[in-house]
Amino acid sequence: xxxxxxxxxxxxxxxxxxxxxxxxxxxxxxxxxxxxxxxxxxxxxxxxxxxxxxxxxxxxxxxxxxxxxxxxxxxxxxxxxxxxxxxxxxxxxxxxxxxxxxxxxxxxxxxxxxxxxxxxxxxxxxxxxxxxxxxxxxxxxxxxxxxxxxxxxxxxxxxxxxxxxxxxxxxxxxxxxxxxxxxxxxxxxxxxxxxxxxxxxxxxxxxxxxxxxxxxxxxxxxxxxxxxxxxxxxxxxxxxxxxxxxxxxxxxxxxxxxxxxxxxxxxxxxxxxxxxxxxxxxxxxxxxxxxxxxxxxxxxxxxxxxxxxxx
Numbered sequence: 001x002x003x004x005x006x007x008x009x010x011x012x013x014x015x016x017x018x019x020x021x022x023x024x025x026x027x028x029x030x031x032x033x034x035x036x037x038x039x040x041x042x043x044x045x046x047x048x049x050x051x052x053x054x055x056x057x058x059x060x061x062x063x064x065x066x067x068x069x070x071x072x073x074x075x076x077x078x079x080x081x082x083x084x085x086x087x088x089x090x091x092x093x094x095x096x097x098x099x100x101x102x103x104x105x106x107x108x109x110x111x112x113x114x115x116x117x118x119x120x121x122x123x124x125x126x127x128x129x130x131x132x133x134x135x136x137x138x139x140x141x142x143x144x145x146x147x148x149x150x151x152x153x154x155x156x157x158x159x160x161x162x163x164x165x166x167x168x169x170x171x172x173x174x175x176x177x178x179x180x181x182x183x184x185x186x187x188x189x190x191x192x193x194x195x196x197x198x199x200x201x202x203x204x205x206x207x208x209x210x211x212x213x214x215x216x217x218x219x220x221x222x223x224x225x226x227x228x229x230x231x232x233x234x235x236x237x238x239x240x241x242x243x244x245x246x247x248x249x250x251x252x253x254x255x256x257x258x259x260x261x262x263x264x265x266x267x268x269x270x271x272x273x274x275x276x277x278x279x280x281x282x283x284x285x286x287x288x289x290x291x292x293x294x295x296x297x298x299x300x301x302x303x304x305x306x307x308x309x310x311x
Contacts, residue, residue, distance in 0.1 A: 022177040023082050024163075024170065026097045029144065029154040030086045032164045036094075038184035039084035039177060048181075048218045050287050071110045073103030081141075095146040095154060104137045111135075124155055172213070180215025180225070187211050205242040208235035214281075222290050224283040233277050240274035243281060247272060 022039050030037060069075045082099040108125060111118060117128040126148065127135045134148045136155060144154050157164055165173075177183045188209050214226035230236040247270040266289070271282040 021174050022084065022183075023099055026082060026084050026099055026142070027165055027170065027173060028163050029097050029138070029142075029157055030084070030095070030165060031088055031150075031153060031157070032166075033088040034086045034165070034169075035088055035187045036184070037084065037086040037173065038182070039082065040182045041082050041177075042080045049220065050218050050222065050290060053287075053291055068110075071106065071113075073106035074100070076100075093147045093150065095144065095150045097154070098143040098145070099141060100143065102137055102140050102143055104140055107135075107137075121152055122155060122159065126151065176213050176215060179217070181218045183213075183215035185211075185213045203242070205235070205239040208232075208239060220287060222285045222287060224281070224285065226281045228279045228281075230277050230279065233274075236274045236277045236279050240272050240279045243270070243272045243279065247283075 022041075026039075079101040080098065081101075084097045085094050086097075087094040104125075108118065108127065111127045111129075116130075119126045119128070121136070124136050124138070128148065129135070132148075133146060134151045136144045136151050138144060138155060138158050144151050146154075163170070172185060173183075176185060188211065208230040209228045210231060211229040212226060214224070217223045217225070228236075228239065230239050247267040249267065266285075267283065269284050271280075273280045
């Protein structure tokens with residue numbers, strides 16, 4: 001039940017848009033040791049061209065989806081408001097916190113029908129799916145999803161009514177989330193990667209990144225912006241050179257000697273600047289190119305192959 005719930009939310013989340021800053025009520029559920037956090041404001045974005053396109057990708061006549069919406073009393077196209085994901089340095093597992101409208105009674109009944117395990121923790125129901133992850137509802141407008149201990153910790157923070165993030169952390173989140181529709185902050189300075197973990201060739205420049213922030217702003221032109229802080233001014237200069245190298249590649253070409261995927265859109269408009277130990281990237285993309293990332297074109301069929309298929 002948890003995995004189906006998460007998949008349907010994820011599709012609607014991709015259609016999200018215009019952000020006016022993250023909800024501090026949700027941020028207060030995030031642990032103080034957070035190393036990566038990202039989010040988006042869904043409620044304001046449904047009118048954007050890209051948001052409308054992605055909403056159309058939701059199954060319109062899927063009996064299973066329609067049945068889930070009816071039984072759970074939750075339609076992500078209407079009931080989802082905001083989505084935040086966070087993870088700490090000690091675990092790759094993440095915590096997802098969702099603002100929306102939830103019929104807790106219906107969702108619990110559906111979970112029991114699908115043989116999910118339901119337990120109690122400090123007055124809250126914990127719904128555990130077959131994948132071992134847990135869903136809990138802090139109230140009928142807040143859902144928390146993740147590993148059991150992470151969800152319990154978030155519920156405990158809610159009951160304590162004290163902010164776990166510092167004012168500096170909240171101020172930075174406000175700045176990044178207010179400027180972007182989809183936003184992120186990542187701290188990557190935990191330790192120097194081992195030889196086996198290092199990126200090959202020119203990509204080693206990315207190993208110098210200590211912190212990165214940025215996001216995507218939707219519109220007729222979609223703007224990707226990233227600000228990365230490197231270990232030193234020299235590292236930042238090398239990092240900027242590598243980014244410019246990729247930006248110079250023709251659309252669809254792969255950089256020689258790297259395992260990176262083919263560049264799916266035109267990078268020639270990318271603006272890359274290094275200032276001290278900071279590298280800033282701004283990349284405008286057409287809405288059509290972004291749509292192709294979610295709905296790539298099918299590979300062409302060779303004439304001989306086409307005749308075989310026709311037979």
